[in-house]
Amino acid sequence: MGSPYLVPVAALMRDVPSVRRVAFEAPFDEPHEFAPRGPAETDVFPEALVQVEVALQSFVGGLRAHGRVEAPWHGICRRCSAPVLGRSIVAVDERFVERREAGDEETYLIEGDVVDLAPLAHDAILLDLPLAPLCREDCxxxxxxxxxxxxxxxxxxxxxxxxxxxxxxxxxxxxxx
Ligand SMILES: [Zn+2]
Ligand SMILES: [Zn+2]
Structure with a gap:
């Protein structure tokens, strides 16, 4: 069975504009391809379940992915060093394109009629992680x-x-x- 992050989009790309909703829960880094950033930093465990809910909407040459990504994270309280657990809920609105033109650096690529939502989920969550969390507001x-x-x-x-x-x-x- 393939990863739920890999979504075949040939039909969507043939029939513009069309929409497909994708919702699943799976670790985005089971193969551990995203390097851990260090034990003291806030991060998502590779095996943690990440929730993805996006609508893929085709346009000529690409797809818009908009929806929501949620993941549990772990970190260290900046005041008392206790372990802290939290949850990131991030709105996403990104584009996948078949070919990158100049100015398309912010897009993901559609490769072999498949979009890989793992890098999108990874990028969205990592940008949202608190750099210096607190175990509680009044720690x-x-x-x-x-x-x-x-x-x-x-x-x-x-x-x-x-x-x-x-x-x-x-x-x-x-x-x-
Ligand atoms: Zn604390
Ligand atoms: Zn003292």
């Missing part, structure tokens, strides 16, 4: 002095100083009097 982070997770416990460290005072402190200590 209190880790104490910069003792490292305790301030969401779970309190410590006796003094409140973090306002960095603007650091220079003044330095001046006072430098004063020999």
């Amino acid at each position: 209190r982070g880790l104490c910069p002095q003792c490292g305790i997770d301030r969401n779970e416990a309190t410590c006796d460290c003094s409140a973090p100083r306002d960095p603007r005072w650091a220079t003044l402190d330095g001046l006072r200590f430098a004063d020999p009097g």
Whole structure:
């Protein structure tokens, strides 16, 4: 069985304009062809189920794909380093063309009467991933002095100083009097 991302479009291209709706749920990176960007970064697990719902609408020489892509992502909270899980829901509106003309760099190619929706889903989701997620809006982070997770416990460290005072402190200590 072929990947649901590979959609035959010969009939759509013969009969312009026509529309075909495509909806499925499948990992977009089961063959792991998209390199992971690094363990600390927000990313989608290769085996995670991605939901794709698009209408493919033919025009002369190409297809418009518009609809929605959804994927679960995982990341690290920027304040407390806890694992964070979230979900990206992205509206897509892209074009597939049989031949790229000048100015068509933003398009995907129809190859052998088939469109591959995996790169489209991948690009849409990756652009939407939060770069520095929070485990929750009011995450209190880790104490910069003792490292305790301030969401779970309190410590006796003094409140973090306002960095603007650091220079003044330095001046006072430098004063020999
Ligand atoms: Zn957090
Ligand atoms: Zn502390």
